[in-house]
Amino acid sequence: MLSQEMALLVEDAVLLPSGRIEVRVANPAELKLIARVLKGHFPLAFGALRSNADLPCYITATQCDIIDFHQLEDGSLSVVLEGHQRVKILSAAQQRDGSWIARTLACPNWRHEPIEGEFAIISAALEQFYQVNPDLLDLYSHIHLEDASWVSQRWLEVLPMYNRDKIMLADQPNCHKTMDFVLQLLKSHVDA
Incomplete structure (x- = not known):
């Protein structure tokens, strides 16, 4: 496999394949980076912030596309990213x-798998989470609640956990x- 040079955007969040995230870009260096990506100079990788390490992020990142952007009232840029491919x-x-x-x-992405049996609760809970958080739901044109990989990755993006655990x-x-x-997290919440 061939390695590839990419622009790297680092945030205190996780973005995985098929996921979407809106990030605020105010730093002049990051604005330049986004401009270079939009001009086609580099593909873009999104990495989860990691403190006290040689790299600014974890070695697992996600190649993504900029699918939307707009200027905010304070002059900064809001960028919507969509993850496509896991990269190391x-x-x-x-x-x-x-x-x-x-x-x-x-790196290989997770393959699509149907949600079956007791795991259907995970999909239903994600659907409820999106109803309570419509701003996150609005990022998607299609949601894939039938796909275990899609649902799992969306949970990893939104759960309040340390990036290293995600x-x-x-x-x-x-x-x-x-x-x-x-599933265990949801069951423990219901049992509490």
Whole structure:
């Protein structure tokens, strides 16, 4: 497999394949980075912030596209990103302006799987979560509540957990550990 150079946007959040996130870009270096991506100079990778490490983020990141943007009242830019492909960050270099460029290698995405049996509760709970959080639901034109991988990854993006724990689950070869984790979390909440 060939490695690829990508612009790297680092935030204190997790974005996974097929997920969408809206981020505020105010830093001049990040604004330049977004401009370079939009001009086609680099593809874009989104990484979850990691403190006290050689890299600014975890080595598991997601290649994404900018699907929408608009200027906010304070002059900063709001950018909507859609994740496509998991990537591993092999190395990253900070440019003079403070932005990051990373050398990445594509990793396999989780394959689609139907939600079956007791795991249907995870899908129903995500649907309820989106009803209570319509701003997140509005980011999507289609939701795939029948797909265990899609539902698992959306839970990892929104659960209030440390990024390292989310990445540990996202690094698994499939969605099964995440499905088990979310199911146990929901059951413990119902039993409490």
